[in-house]
Amino acid sequence: MVRLLLLTLLPLFLFGTEICTLSFKGFSGNVGLLKCRNLKPVTYRVDISNGKEVRSFLYSYPNNIDYLPFAVPFFWSGNITLTFYREGFKLARVNFKVEPLSRGISRLKVSYKTDTKRVSRDYSLIRKVLRTYSPVRYYESRPLFPLEFFKRISSPYGVRRFVNGKPAGFHKGVDFAAPYGEKIFAVLSGKVILARKLALTGNTIVIDHGWGLMTLYAHLSRIEIKEGEFVKQGEVIGRVGSSGRSTGPHLHFGVYLNDIAIDPLNFLKTGLRPAKDGN
Structure with a gap:
């Protein structure tokens, strides 16, 4: 039973x-x-x-x-x-x-023009990447923090967003305001399935940790790994920046499980495997 x-x-x-x-x-x-x-x-x-x-x-x-x-x-x-x-x-x-x-409301005003065709292509690419399922599990018992140092959380997960007065969903990650060039670490081991510049999120990395678990790192000043590479937990993958649609240097860190955006702070406190099995 x-x-x-x-x-x-x-x-x-x-x-x-x-x-x-x-x-x-x-x-x-x-x-x-x-x-x-x-x-x-x-x-x-x-x-x-x-x-x-x-x-x-x-x-x-x-x-x-x-x-x-x-x-x-x-x-x-x-x-x-x-x-x-x-x-x-x-x-x-x-x-x-x-x-x-409930994490409140954020109202943004955007005055510059956006290449809507490129944004649409990028969105389709991200959706395809985040729906990837690998039957092999790469991740360890507990995730590491992606930064050694950050100043503050500038935008938490779950904030409802309005852009130019129109609903724009919710903030799907957490933004850590940090010094430009600060090292960014892979929170778990996995395969790099995206590492390129996108219109809105700038220099962006997505790592597949297996069993549908993905982590996303955005607005980087520099990407230091390549698509197709396998990275180990704690490896430097890039540097904090302000690329894409950004108002200052920060790391946007996102976590997805089967394309569901989950609260990164909750995730970082979660034991993902029994301790003795964690590698």
Whole structure:
């Protein structure tokens, strides 16, 4: 029998030998974990649903004792249903509640013209990159901080944005104001799948850490790695800058799980693998 222990202790037990505890810190945009033992060397899947949409997460050949990460989209709140599968066979279903994250409103005025065709091409490229899924997992137990030093957080994750009076979504990462040229580090090991200059985010890097987990580093003054390279956790990948649409030197740091933008500060505090398995 599979066991899923939740904050609300409302699991629905079905078949299986796996034993899992659900760990989730209650707000939208956060990463959650199924902390499991007795896993088999097969493919597992987690589906989460808010009653209107379903988001899926795949885990290829986990260890016997392992953590299976999932993410709740920023605009989801209320009752969420999580369903756990092994090789397409339903093991368990459980409901939990998510509180909406509120980080305020940012109003920006942009006077210079934007090359809309280039922005559209860049957007399509980023969406394609962030939807990449690698069945191999590269990441360690815990992420490192991407900077040795920063002055302040100039814009947190989740701020609702209005540009020239029009809604422009929400801030999908966190901005660290830092000195120009400050070293930027890979927070986890992974494969560089994007390293180039884009219209809005300037010099931009995306690293694939496996199992759908990506980190994004934007507005760099310099990129110091190339697309296709494998980088190790803690390796210098670039320098802080103000390229693209930017008002001053800073690092925009984003984290995505299966193309869901999650709160980077929550992510940086999360243990992604059991400590003894973390490399």
